Amino acid sequence: MRNGVLATSLKSDPRLVYVILLLVITVPLLTHSAVAVPISPTTLALYQFIQNLPANSLVVESFDYATSVVPELHPQAIVVTQQLFLRPLKVLFVALDPNGPPLADAVLDTVNKGNKTYGVDYANLGFIPNSATLIGMPLSISEFLPLDTHNNPTASLPIIKEFPAIKLASLVITFDDDSSAAYSYVQYWEGRYNIPVAVGATATVAPGLMPLYSSGQLVGLLFSIRAAAEYEELLSQQYHCCLGISGASASMVALSASHLLIVAMVVFANAAYFIGRRTSRRNK
Amino acid sequence: MSSDKKKMTRGELGLQVIIFGLGFFYAIVYYVAVPGIVDLQAVSDQLLAYITAVLTAAFAIGVINLTRVHYFNIKRKRATWRYSIILLVSLFSMLVFSVIASPFALDPNAAVIPAGVIQFSTPIWDFLYYKVLVNINSSIFSLLAFFIASAAYRAFRARSLESTILLVAGLLVVLGQAPIADLIWPGFSIIRDWIMAFPNTAGQRGILIGAALGIVVFSVRRMIRYPW
Amino acid sequence: MFELIAGRISQAVLLIIVLAAIYEVTRIAVKKKLKTRGIPGLERINEWIKEAAKRGRPVFFTPGTGVITTPDTLASMTLLGYVAKHCVEYGAQIIVANSDPQVQQLTEDIVKGAYTKAGKEKEFTPDMVRYVSTRQFAYAAGVMGILRREKPAVNFFVGDFQAEALQVAEAGRAEALYQFGGTTNTDQLSFFATTCDQTLIGEELYTAQGYLSADPEAISKLVGPDAGKILAILLILVGAVLVTFGNSLLIYLLGL
Numbered sequence: 001m002r003n004g005v006l007a008t009s010l011k012s013d014p015r016l017v018y019v020i021l022l023l024v025i026t027v028p029l030l031t032h033s034a035v036a037v038p039i040s041p042t043t044l045a046l047y048q049f050i051q052n053l054p055a056n057s058l059v060v061e062s063f064d065y066a067t068s069v070v071p072e073l074h075p076q077a078i079v080v081t082q083q084l085f086l087r088p089l090k091v092l093f094v095a096l097d098p099n100g101p102p103l104a105d106a107v108l109d110t111v112n113k114g115n116k117t118y119g120v121d122y123a124n125l126g127f128i129p130n131s132a133t134l135i136g137m138p139l140s141i142s143e144f145l146p147l148d149t150h151n152n153p154t155a156s157l158p159i160i161k162e163f164p165a166i167k168l169a170s171l172v173i174t175f176d177d178d179s180s181a182a183y184s185y186v187q188y189w190e191g192r193y194n195i196p197v198a199v200g201a202t203a204t205v206a207p208g209l210m211p212l213y214s215s216g217q218l219v220g221l222l223f224s225i226r227a228a229a230e231y232e233e234l235l236s237q238q239y240h241c242c243l244g245i246s247g248a249s250a251s252m253v254a255l256s257a258s259h260l261l262i263v264a265m266v267v268f269a270n271a272a273y274f275i276g277r278r279t280s281r282r283n284k
Numbered sequence: 285m286s287s288d289k290k291k292m293t294r295g296e297l298g299l300q301v302i303i304f305g306l307g308f309f310y311a312i313v314y315y316v317a318v319p320g321i322v323d324l325q326a327v328s329d330q331l332l333a334y335i336t337a338v339l340t341a342a343f344a345i346g347v348i349n350l351t352r353v354h355y356f357n358i359k360r361k362r363a364t365w366r367y368s369i370i371l372l373v374s375l376f377s378m379l380v381f382s383v384i385a386s387p388f389a390l391d392p393n394a395a396v397i398p399a400g401v402i403q404f405s406t407p408i409w410d411f412l413y414y415k416v417l418v419n420i421n422s423s424i425f426s427l428l429a430f431f432i433a434s435a436a437y438r439a440f441r442a443r444s445l446e447s448t449i450l451l452v453a454g455l456l457v458v459l460g461q462a463p464i465a466d467l468i469w470p471g472f473s474i475i476r477d478w479i480m481a482f483p484n485t486a487g488q489r490g491i492l493i494g495a496a497l498g499i500v501v502f503s504v505r506r507m508i509r510y511p512w
Numbered sequence: 513m514f515e516l517i518a519g520r521i522s523q524a525v526l527l528i529i530v531l532a533a534i535y536e537v538t539r540i541a542v543k544k545k546l547k548t549r550g551i552p553g554l555e556r557i558n559e560w561i562k563e564a565a566k567r568g569r570p571v572f573f574t575p576g577t578g579v580i581t582t583p584d585t586l587a588s589m590t591l592l593g594y595v596a597k598h599c600v601e602y603g604a605q606i607i608v609a610n611s612d613p614q615v616q617q618l619t620e621d622i623v624k625g626a627y628t629k630a631g632k633e634k635e636f637t638p639d640m641v642r643y644v645s646t647r648q649f650a651y652a653a654g655v656m657g658i659l660r661r662e663k664p665a666v667n668f669f670v671g672d673f674q675a676e677a678l679q680v681a682e683a684g685r686a687e688a689l690y691q692f693g694g695t696t697n698t699d700q701l702s703f704f705a706t707t708c709d710q711t712l713i714g715e716e717l718y719t720a721q722g723y724l725s726a727d728p729e730a731i732s733k734l735v736g737p738d739a740g741k742i743l744a745i746l747l748i749l750v751g752a753v754l755v756t757f758g759n760s761l762l763i764y765l766l767g768l
Contacts, residue, residue: 014434021433038466038473067413068421068649068675101387102413126387130336132329149387178674179699191519203461204675204699210485211492226461256464262433263455266440270451273441315524317515339580339614346613346643353642364661424649428675431682439706488698491714495696497740498715499583500527501534506586 017265024257033253036233042213043230046198046220047083049171051238055088057170058163062128063093063100063107064174064181069202073175074103075228075246076200080173082111082242083235090159091122094145096134096174096181101126101149110245119157124149134184138167138193167193171219175200179208186217200227225251292509300509306331307507350375378412385409453479522768530740538736548734553692553710554723558598560690564665565604571595572664572688574655574680575619576695577611577648578672583718584696585615588671590721591694592619595668596626600635604665608641609658611651616643652676656683663687669704670694670712681707694720 053059061081065073084091093104104124116122125141126149128134136144141164142155154160163169172195174181182199189195198220199209206223213221222228228248235242243249292300313328354368362368383390384397385405391397440455442448459465460476516524540546564571573592578585592608599606608623610616620641627636644654656679659667667684669677670692677693677700684691685707693704694712704711712720715737722730751762 014430014437017434017437018430021430025429035463036467037463038470040473041477066421066648067418068425068647070418071422071426098388106414130329130333132326132333135325135329151392202675207480207484208488208699210480211489214481214485223461226463229463252463256462258429258433259458259462260464262436263458265433265437266451266455269437269440270442315516315520317517318513319515321513342614342617343646346616346646349613349616349638349643353639364657421647421649424653424679425675427679431678435678435682435703435706491696491698491701493744494715494741495718497530497737497744498696498718500530500740501737502583502587502718504531 021258021261024261025254028253028257029251032250034249035252035256037226037229037249037252039230039234040223040227042221042223043227044234046080046173046222047231047234049196049198049219050080050083050087050089053087053089053170056090058090058092058159058168059084060092060094060166060169060172061104062172062174062176062181062185063095063104064097065103065177065202066097066099067103069177070103072202072225073177073200074107075225075248076222076231077103077107077175078110078246079228079231079235079242079248080200080222081107082245083231085111085113085116085122086235086239086241090163092141092159092163092169093122093124095127096184097177098127105149112241118150119152120159123154123157123159125154131184131188134188137165138189138195139165141166167195169195171196171198173198173200173220177202177205179205182209182212182218186212190217198222226255304507307503347375378417381405381409381412386413453483519767522766526766530743533739533743534736537739538733541732541735542729544732545728546732546735547728548731548738551712551716551720551723553712554720556690556710557595557692557724560666560692561595561598561604562602563689565599565602567665567689569665570605570607570662571599571666571668572607572609572659572662572684573619573668574609574611574671575615576669576671576673577651577676578615579612580614580618582672584672585612587717587720588694589618589622591668591670591724593622593626594721594724596623597629600626600630600632606640607658607662607664609644609651609655610642611644611646611648613643613646616641648674648676652679655680659684659687665689667691668693669708670717673697673700673704675700678703678707 050059061077061084063077081091093101093108095101095104101124108122108124113122125145126147128137128145133144141160142153145154148154148157166172166189172185172189174185174197176182176199179199179201182197182201185197190197196219197217199206199212199218200222201209201224203224203226206221209218209221212218222231225248228246229252232243232245232249235245310328313324316324318324351372354372356362357368358365358372382388385402386409389402391402394402436454440447440451442451456472456475457479460472460474460479462472465472561571573595575585575588575592580586596606598604606623608619610619620638623641624633624636627633642658644658645651655676659680660683664684665688667681667688667690669681669684671694673680673695674697677695677697681691681693681704691708692710692712693708694717695701695704696714696717698714701711701713705713719734719737722734725731747762754760754762
């Protein structure tokens with residue numbers, strides 16, 4: 001009977017569910033709890049791919065997410081960018097979303113750039129405005145993106161002199177909130193020029209990109225903020241740094257607790273459902 | 285909605301010819317090249333740029349529509365007129381500051397707008413974007429967590445064999461995603477990876493293929509005005 | 513002079529074969545008056561709109577956050593035409609919320625056209641078709657606000673939806689009598705399935721117009737695309753068997 005009352009209350013007034021969930025998420029965050037995070041194969045694949053890139057390879061990072069998914073994708077962008085800066089690689093930042101350039105700047109303000117110099121080791125080329133630019137960049141960057149976000153002519157940047165075309169890139173990583181950018185890069189850059197592509201995606205979008213990863217069209221796939229925590233763990237193991245750099249690890253207990261709560265609620269609801277069904281059958 | 289078998293007017297015929305022509309051209313450009321004579325891809329991209337430029341004008345119409353609706357809300361003092369004031373103030377202030385001081389500013393080199401105005405506006409834009417917009421957007425997105433919890437509680441019931449399979453698979457994937465669950469039993473993440481790599485991929489591909497075929501048929505029928 | 517682009521030749525050949533198969537099967541289906549399975553819920557739209565009119569509550573329609581070139585958005589316009597026509601017929605108020613201003617022009621034209629065709633152009637007001645916001649969650653917040661304030665009896669969420677799908681559907685569920693969802697976005701379909709009374713899954717969105725026509729010939733024509741699916745299944749089976757035995761001929765052919 002008590003089960004029935006609680007089950008009915010939860011079903012008829014979802015605010016009770018919201019309050020329980022709110023408590024389950026905020027308490028671990030406020031108490032700074034931590035938990036070790038097992039590494040997923042798709043995250044490890046990207047990490048190892050970057051670790052195995054030859055020195056002075058070009059990597060392109062594309063910021064294709066809106067401000068709403070900053071809590072989920074920004075940590076991924078921070079940890080991946082940090083790994084790129086810890087290795088002797090060159091990095092170009094672009095964006096297919098107009099929100100991308102300021103978010104790229106925000107990531108650059110967060111990571112430790114070491115002795116990397118703007119214009120030589122990395123540059124922010126800004127927003128790619130249309131598909132013509134996307135299609136043309138593998139052949140010539142400065143022709144299609146003449147200025148960077150600091151209004152410098154891209155042709156004058158040492159990194160662009162060294163890598164005048166995207167087809168010379170060894171990897172493209174897109175942080176994508178709706179899979180459109182992922183498909184664009186796979187279609188135009190991976191499909192035509194065999195540039196390896198990896199995606200950092202939200203938890204709702206990443207499962208839909210698994211077919212691309214399974215078929216080998218993606219070399220890595222990051223699932224939500226959990227992948228950022230996994231990445232922090234990997235960086236910590238290799239470089240003895242960067243744990244907590246993106247804030248992802250600190251949220252893993254809250255994430256776990258909320259998942260376990262949902263499982264518990266579903267099991268509870270089904271138990272109440274079966275008990276209720278059995279009771280009504282008995283009463284008949 | 286019955287099949288439309290009326291004779292087309294001249295205007296409709298002209299429009300249909302344009303629809304067919306453009307649709308066929310874009311389809312052909314994907315498969316065929318004419319090297320040395322014309323760069324079909326560049327032509328199609330240029331056409332798309334023109335179309336985009338024309339369609340972009342609709343953004344101005346959208347802003348006018350929004351302004352008109354909320355202006356009349358305020359004028360007629362409808363129930364939510366105070367929120368309409370907040371909306372209009374937010375809309376136009378963000379518009380003004382973005383034009384002056386955002387990464388997409390119209391005059392970043394202070395050729396027309398005084399440098400002092402740009403300097404004054406930049407921290408305001410930074411605040412509005414990074415401290416207000418990002419956080420408000422993230423807050424609305426985070427409502428999803430609560431909605432997912434209540435939807436899962438309400439919808440996941442083992443009423444039939446199919447719903448039981450869905451329930452069990454869903455719970456296993458959710459458990460696999462929780463790092464703590466892996467500490468309880470490492471098998472959860474292995475099961476999650478298997479479900480994501482095989483049944484999930486298979487289902488996604490099936491829906492993708494069906495949707496792709498639907499899009500192809502829908503598009504071709506629009507191009508040739510095929511009656512339903 | 514003309515040359516086929518490498519890597520796309522097999523795609524072009526497959527497209528021609530699939531279109532030919534669909535055409536031929538459609539022809540045979542119409543000749544033999546074949547029928548496909550019905551799409552649950554489409555036939556109930558009429559009675560839902562009638563009930564909304566009886567209760568004096570509006571009907572809400574939103575085509576999602578897709579732009580005008582998105583196939584899902586275009587497909588949702590055909591359903592909007594049907595819904596608008598029957599709202600005018602039964603005297604139910606219709607409210608349409610748009611995320612894209614270009615789509616808003618189209619939806620306004622469709623709704624206004626429905627009123628004009630019924631000779632009731634004076635009953636149409638611009639407030640019926642609203643532009644909310646192009647930003648995803650500003651749109652979600654705006655739609656949630658409309659649903660809470662206007663309390664529509666029937667909600668239609670049909671088109672291109674991203675993460676805002678569950679938010680608008682949950683908000684609508686609290687107030688509406690009936691909800692109808694439809695999208696091809698596999699990430700959001702499960703959310704619609706849990707919150708809507710009826711859902712158009714994937715390609716059902718593109719075939720809805722045929723079903724709604726209630727024309728037996730139109731319904732027979734819907735059998736055609738299944739030919740493409742059968743071809744896809746055959747290719748998958750043959751490919752799986754070949755690859756299992758170490759033969760990559762099909763992979764080579766499809767990569768041409």
